[in-house]
């Protein structure tokens with residue numbers, strides 16, 4: 001139960017929100033959907049002195065899905081449900097809608113936001129691995145209205161820790177557009193109960209050339225470490241290769257080595273997590289590969 005008092009602010013603009021962050025310093029917390037922050041406050045694990053509520057900011061300044069020539073742009077306040085159901089995201093970044101679909105239940109998906117989820121940086125959070133896999137970039141703004149772009153690779157620093165500075169607000173996530181053919185992606189998740197967090201989440205992105213040979217293969221894992229694990233060796237070893245079943249088995253061996261010090265908790269031991277990382281990485285790769293080989297398949 002929440003037992004610490006706090007001041008509540010409902011800014012109407014992004015600049016008002018970041019000014020409040022600067023004014024109140026480390027005791028202040030932004031709140032988006034409240035699906036992570038409120039449970040933490042209820043458990044007594046967070047006790048902000050000031051709550052700055054982002055839900056009163058004009059809706060289309062932080063909650064949107066847009067496209068330009070090169071990128072898909074997703075406002076940080078876009079809910080998981082909107083990510084799941086957006087036709088643009090389904091078309092240009094299928095892996096993200098697929099990921100949103102696996103999060104919790106309808107109630108959480110209707111309130112929780114993609115920005116809140118990545119800023120919370122729970123190692124078991126579902127978006128982390130797919131966003132690193134698709135080379136997403138995160139845009140943040142500070143009280144001087146300076147915009148900073150951070151690659152997803154650098155954004156997730158540690159457990160519940162991101163590269164955001166104390167007075168920065170995440171405004172947007174950008175995903176580069178890929179050609180609509182010969183690119184495939186997939187996110188698969190091993191959870192302990194339906195709607196639960198990932199014990200292991202595996203994201204794979206594969207591009208093949210016209211002969212079906214691999215141009216690019218990338219695997220990123222959530223849930224196994226304090227931050228997403230990018231399996232670099234797969235990117236290095238499989239370029240120019242035929243991704244047949246032997247190569248997929250080899251990818252499994254590489255994943256086992258990459259996950260050298262997995263998390264261990266009441267849901268799964270370290271050894272179990274490592275084995276599941278191998279199984280789910282191979283599943284994600286097979287699915288991404290099959291999608292890349294379907295004519296007209298959408299990446300990403």
Ligand SMILES: Cc1cc2nc3c(=O)[nH]c(=O)nc-3n(C[C@H](O)[C@H](O)[C@H](O)COP(=O)(O)OP(=O)(O)OC[C@H]3O[C@@H](n4cnc5c(N)ncnc54)[C@H](O)[C@@H]3O)c2cc1C
Nearest residue numbers: 032033034035036037104112113116117119125126170196
């Ligand atoms: C029952 C339940 C089951 C869940 N299951 C899953 C699951 O299976 N998979 C999964 O991935 N997640 C799961 N979640 C977490 C859910 O996805 C949350 O919605 C998400 O983690 C946080 O998003 P939010 O908008 O609610 O953020 P909030 O809780 O409002 O904020 C979270 C953190 O992000 C910060 N923040 C929010 N927005 C910004 C911003 N724009 N800029 C800077 N900082 C910001 C806040 O200050 C806070 O520290 C579950 C949650 C619940 C309650």
